[in-house]
């Protein structure tokens with residue numbers, strides 16, 4: 001479990017309990033399901049938030065995914081905060097109500113529960129990043145190098161099993177990326193992808209990142225100048241609200257097999273990564289802000305998330321285009 005100074009973070013059992021409590025508290029606003037199981041057999045919960053959650057309504061859908069990387073526990077708190085804000089706030093906050101009434105919001109609070117549980121299993125903070133799937137020489141695939149667009153193309157991942165950025169033996173070799181992939185693929189209804197926009201939450205460095213990660217070029221196959229402009233404009237407007245630094249993800253470093261590139265290239269989902277607090281750190285301590293920091297650092301993203309949800313039906317509107 002989390003050591004002292006970190007008990008405010010949710011372990012897998014506490015996260016599950018929190019999701020079940022949300023269903024109890026807001027049965028008419030949420031529907032809890034599982035995307036399937038992790039490598040070690042933990043359910044991957046997904047919560048749908050809308051004003052009629054049992055019905056698939058013809059409304060734009062938005063996806064939030066958290067905890068691809070095990071040690072980035074603050075992101076689980078971010079997803080749980082989004083859930084709390086858009087359920088508890090529905091009855092009293094008209095802006096929240098308007099967003100929940102006009103969208104269907106999906107939240108996956110932990111994509112990598114095996115890694116997250118392993119990270120804290122010894123009562124210490126291990127600094128574990130990957131999932132817990134064995135490979136030919138070691139353990140763990142980096143889920144954020146395992147997605148199937150331009151997988152392993154460009155030196156943005158490793159083929160060595162012990163590496164922190166091991167891409168896996170093949171694209172979507174990790175059960176966890178398979179399950180999220182299958183869910184997103186299942187949201188193609190009548191030939192149209194219902195999910196319009198996505199944020200994948202990470203720590204740390206306080207950045208807002210957008211595709212592509214596999215190339216330094218601003219435009220590339222499937223990403224034209226207008227689309228790159230829309231990504232950057234919304235990215236910069238969100239960064240102005242949370243104080244993060246906005247940039248194309250390859251400006252940070254080249255990555256291949258990242259979730260954002262797959263979401264955009266395969267489904268034209270406007271997919272961002274938010275790297276949360278802290279801005280910098282030494283060694284592993286950047287990944288482990290004390291639990292006293294949680295409330296401030298999750299609330300810091302409220303207005304950026306609201307702006308994102310506001311544009312989610314048609315992101316090109318941010319540069320004056322129509323959909």
Ligand SMILES: NS(=O)(=O)N[C@@H](Cc1ccccc1)C(=O)O
Nearest residue numbers: 144202203204213249255258273
């Ligand atoms: N959270 S992190 O420290 O691993 N950084 C992320 C940054 C990142 C996220 C998405 C696309 C490109 C790069 C990573 O996957 O390397």
Ligand SMILES: [Zn+2]
Nearest residue numbers: 069072202203
């Ligand atoms: Zn990460």
